[in-house]
Amino acid sequence: MLFRQGRKETLVRRSDLYGILGALALAVSMTTATMFVIDYLFDATVAWLTAGLLALLALWTWFGQPALDRSGALEHGGAGEERRRAARRTLSPPTAARCRRGRTDGRSPPAPPRTPRPTR
Template sequence: MERTPSTPRDERPRNETEHERLDRQLMELLQGYRVAVTGVQVLFAFLLTVPFAVGFREVDDTGRVLYYVALFGAALASICFIAPVTQHRILFRLGQKPLLIRRANRFGICGALALALSITAATTLIVDTLLPDAAAAATAAIVASLCGWAWFVQPLLSRRAALAARSADPDPDEHRGDPGEGPDGQVTGGSGAASRETAPKRDDR
């Protein structure tokens, strides 16, 4: 007898209510932010001490521009990564978790862009003070390319492939990896989860 291949574990719909799904998505976002914020804090603290170093007086105009870009990028990344936490506190128990998740996702992308800019500028500044201009330019290109590929290009390609596979699936709801998130990042319903009307209501914690 021919056996029908079972659905992979990571493609099976999660058996969770809407509230449970929202809690999980928000916690996953905030957990990822903890990793990013640690790196931003270290970089930001380093940049704040640079102007007080004795050798900073020898930095030329190009180096000062690079420092300003790095400092502004680190500050902007800090704002973006901290914003979802403060908004969650302000909107506490108001039933706004779907809105918070969408905002947190956008803040995360903006924060990653700012952090990539800051890392590139800071690295280029340091190399520019030690090596010739050509080495600094090559360093900037390499760091920017690595950040762009690892943080944006590769996941965007995977997203495009996943959306193409989903559109080709005659029954996408049956093999959806995460039924709680639509293609546009908005929270949606899915099989195995209670609808908004039937899901048990409780405080938004």
């Protein structure tokens, strides 16, 4: 409904917020469930350590690493650029062309329109 009203920006921002809140809720539930099971099986200290490590891992993989990727902090410099060049050398020609044009999402450009076949 919002998309058809021309409020695409609002829709994208709201869905992004809901996605982040959902990932946080999932991280909290995974961490607490793991902590309860480990606490029941072992000691409370082991449970807290395991829950802390799991929480750090979830926060890093779901939020920290994507934030660094988005900011480009890991790509600036020699090593990141060299990896991209090496990857381009090993890619198929159409994929390498998309990378050169900045199209790294895996989608190809739209196909040209087909000409109608003559009827017999």
